[in-house]
Amino acid sequence: MRMKKYSELIFGASILAFGIFYFLLTNQLPRKGTVDAAFVPYILSAFMLLLGVLQIAVGVKASKNFDEKNYKPENLDYLTVLKTIALIVIYIAVLEPIGFLISTILFLFIGFNLLAPAGEKKNQLMNLIIAVLASVIIYYVFRNGLNLMLPQGILR
Amino acid sequence: MSDILQAMQIVFSFQALVFIFIGVAVGIVFGAVPGLTAVMAVALFLPVTYGLSPGVGISILIALYIGATSGGLISAILLKIPGTPSSVATCFDGHPMLEKGEGPKALGVGIVFSFIGTIVSVFALMLIAPKLAQVAIKFGPHEYFSIAVFSLTLIATLSSKSMIKGIFAGILGFAFGTVGIAPVEATIRYTFGTNQLKSGFTTLTVLVGLFAISEVIKTAEEAKRKNDMTVAQVSMKKIKGFGFSLKELKDQMPNAFLASLIGIAIGILPGIGSATSNIVAYSVCKKQSKRGELYGTGVIDGIVASETSNNAGIGGALIPLMTLGIPGDAVTAILLGGFMIHGIQPGPLLFKTNSVLVYTIFTAMFVASFAMLILEFYGLRIFTRLLNVPKHLLLPLIFVLCVVGAFGINSRIFDVWTIVLFGLIGYGFYKFKVPNAPFIMGFILGPMAELNLRRGLMLSDGSFKGFLTNPISGIFLVLAVISIVWTAYNTHSALKKGAAHAEVE
Numbered sequence: 001m002r003m004k005k006y007s008e009l010i011f012g013a014s015i016l017a018f019g020i021f022y023f024l025l026t027n028q029l030p031r032k033g034t035v036d037a038a039f040v041p042y043i044l045s046a047f048m049l050l051l052g053v054l055q056i057a058v059g060v061k062a063s064k065n066f067d068e069k070n071y072k073p074e075n076l077d078y079l080t081v082l083k084t085i086a087l088i089v090i091y092i093a094v095l096e097p098i099g100f101l102i103s104t105i106l107f108l109f110i111g112f113n114l115l116a117p118a119g120e121k122k123n124q125l126m127n128l129i130i131a132v133l134a135s136v137i138i139y140y141v142f143r144n145g146l147n148l149m150l151p152q153g154i155l156r
Numbered sequence: 157m158s159d160i161l162q163a164m165q166i167v168f169s170f171q172a173l174v175f176i177f178i179g180v181a182v183g184i185v186f187g188a189v190p191g192l193t194a195v196m197a198v199a200l201f202l203p204v205t206y207g208l209s210p211g212v213g214i215s216i217l218i219a220l221y222i223g224a225t226s227g228g229l230i231s232a233i234l235l236k237i238p239g240t241p242s243s244v245a246t247c248f249d250g251h252p253m254l255e256k257g258e259g260p261k262a263l264g265v266g267i268v269f270s271f272i273g274t275i276v277s278v279f280a281l282m283l284i285a286p287k288l289a290q291v292a293i294k295f296g297p298h299e300y301f302s303i304a305v306f307s308l309t310l311i312a313t314l315s316s317k318s319m320i321k322g323i324f325a326g327i328l329g330f331a332f333g334t335v336g337i338a339p340v341e342a343t344i345r346y347t348f349g350t351n352q353l354k355s356g357f358t359t360l361t362v363l364v365g366l367f368a369i370s371e372v373i374k375t376a377e378e379a380k381r382k383n384d385m386t387v388a389q390v391s392m393k394k395i396k397g398f399g400f401s402l403k404e405l406k407d408q409m410p411n412a413f414l415a416s417l418i419g420i421a422i423g424i425l426p427g428i429g430s431a432t433s434n435i436v437a438y439s440v441c442k443k444q445s446k447r448g449e450l451y452g453t454g455v456i457d458g459i460v461a462s463e464t465s466n467n468a469g470i471g472g473a474l475i476p477l478m479t480l481g482i483p484g485d486a487v488t489a490i491l492l493g494g495f496m497i498h499g500i501q502p503g504p505l506l507f508k509t510n511s512v513l514v515y516t517i518f519t520a521m522f523v524a525s526f527a528m529l530i531l532e533f534y535g536l537r538i539f540t541r542l543l544n545v546p547k548h549l550l551l552p553l554i555f556v557l558c559v560v561g562a563f564g565i566n567s568r569i570f571d572v573w574t575i576v577l578f579g580l581i582g583y584g585f586y587k588f589k590v591p592n593a594p595f596i597m598g599f600i601l602g603p604m605a606e607l608n609l610r611r612g613l614m615l616s617d618g619s620f621k622g623f624l625t626n627p628i629s630g631i632f633l634v635l636a637v638i639s640i641v642w643t644a645y646n647t648h649s650a651l652k653k654g655a656a657h658a659e660v661e
Contacts (some may be wrong), residue, residue: 007588010588011321011588011590016589018328020630022331025346029343032341035610035618036341036343037340037341037343037345037610038343038457039339040334040609041331043332043571044327044331044334046372048327048331051320051324053321055320055321055324058318058320058496061448063423076377077376077377077378077379077380077381078377079375080376080377080379080380081377083376084372084376085580086431087486088369088372088555088576089576091571092559092569092573092576093571094560095572096569104556107197107552107555108552109558111551111552111555112315112548112549112552113377114376114545114548115375115376115548116379116546116548117380117381117548118381127213127549134553134556135556138556138560143201144205144561144568146203146204146206148203148206148560148564148567149236149567150563151563151569153375
């Protein structure tokens with residue numbers, strides 16, 4: 001991965017992209033005089049475009065001066081990150097249709113396994129017990145004690 | 157007077173006392189475990205307060221804040237990793253002391269001076285806030301606009317490493333703050349036609365996403381790696397008192413006083429808090445001290461400086477929050493959300509219309525400080541054991557609690573999606589080394605500046621002059637310009653120095 005070399009540049013491009021996006025959206029707002037609902041957003045867009053250009057300049061410099069010989073690639077586990085994000089998205093998507101209890105038990109159980117350190121003995125029974133207990137306690141404490149109605153889903 | 161009695165009745169009720177003790181204990185755990193922060197602790201407990209009375213609810217949140225700010229010292233001394241950014245400077249002398257076999261003493265000093273710092277700052281809060289509220293009650297849109305603008309310029313001053321990134325974070329937060337119905341003529345902005353976005357993003361979802369969800373995603377990066385964190389074990393059994401002598405306590409008083417002042421002052425300034433003040437206090441105390449050269453070798457002076465100042469920031473940060481409704485840092489931003497949930501708008505009127513709540517907060521702070529002193533010292537064994545709680549169990553649970561909290565705001569899944577969105581933004585910030593505190597300040601102060609700009613212009617018939625001719629507003633605008641010029645000058649000279657440095661290399 002040579003990402004590191006261009007990370008400052010990529011960031012600059014992202015600022016610029018968001019700035020343009022925000023500017024285009026602001027442009028669609030109805031105008032009602034000089035100082036109206038679009039006034040402040042125009043100032044913000046201008047700031048973002050300026051910062052984007054400056055950051056790109058910084059990024060170009062940084063990638064030129066990048067010390068490739070002494071660079072040690074970071075050993076980060078992006079696969080686990082992606083899996084975690086996917087798990088989170090699925091969990092929230094099913095939260096309302098399936099209900100808090102079942103989806104949370106599943107989320108916790110899978111989450112415990114996903115984030116467990118490699119090579120460590122996994123006590124699946126223990127994981128399951130914690131997942132079930134935690135979900136049940138949270139559900140009933142908030143439902144009965146604190147009047148927060150979490151989605152019931154299919155257990156209605 | 158009867159208001160004070162009423163406040164005492166609220167705080168000294170069984171329910172409130174139990175909640176304050178639990179709050180402090182949980183806060184200490186969140187402070188102590190690296191990766192868990194004060195912001196998370198307060199954010200996670202918010203849903204618990206939904207169903208409680210405002211007085212009790214806000215007391216718990218403040219108890220958590222006090223506990224978490226102090227708890228960082230445990231890991232700073234025993235692990236050499238600061239549990240929170242507020243305890244970075246505690247490591248400098250804390251760990252050398254542990255290696256000399258003075259671990260218990262270091263912990264005792266840290267805990268006692270955390271307590272002293274908190275108490276001093278509560279007195280400062282009680283003294284300054286009502287006076288400031290009396291002045292602030294006359295503030296109109298002009299003053300609020302200029303104060304917000306001044307606070308926004310401070311963000312740039314403080315985004316230490318890359319000014320571009322700090323300012324961008326603030327602007328981006330501001331941009332997210334513009335979503336929803338615009339002030340004055342009620343134009344609907346950036347909602348993409350959805351109803352859910354009409355009222356804009358909820359402050360709480362932004363905070364939970366940025367500070368808690370991003371942390372969960374971050375852990376995934378290194379989750380598979382074995383961790384070999386070793387927690388030093390110290391026995392507190394043979395310790396008399398708090399492990400240090402009365403003379404040492406007396407000798408440290410000037411040091412503690414200076415550190416408290418720094419902590420309070422930095423706490424008051426919007427945008428910065430204990431994460432900055434502990435380091436500033438450490439270096440100032442080192443310069444002032446007659447035995448400054450011993451700092452870093454394991455003397456209690458360093459721990460006193462760091463731990464007194466970070467807790468003193470609590471009272472400081474509450475001053476602008478309670479009198480102006482302006483949060484000084486991320487934790488007070490959540491507190492602001494906590495106030496709002498109970499239908500309370502912090503600001504100068506609070507002192508007139510709801511003085512019982514004001515006294516409740518003051519009383520709760522005293523009680524929480526004593527709770528912290530007792531719990532942290534005598535419960536130390538339990539807290540050190542909790543440092544070993546496996547993260548792969550802890551973080552999914554924290555995530556679920558975040559989901560519950562977000563869902564509880566309006567009982568809609570939409571808010572849960574928002575915390576994920578801001579979680580991803582927070583993770584992106586971390587990857588590109590962008591500070592996330594300016595984002596929060598921009599998100600809260602930006603819309604405040606816009607609203608008051610529009611209102612102020614309406615009052616002065618569309619003329620910008622009103623912002624300058626109004627004395628207080630004018631002063632803050634001048635201060636804003638000074639802060640920008642000063643930052644620009646500093647960055648410029650730092651760049652020059654950096655360039656000269658590079659040539660030498």
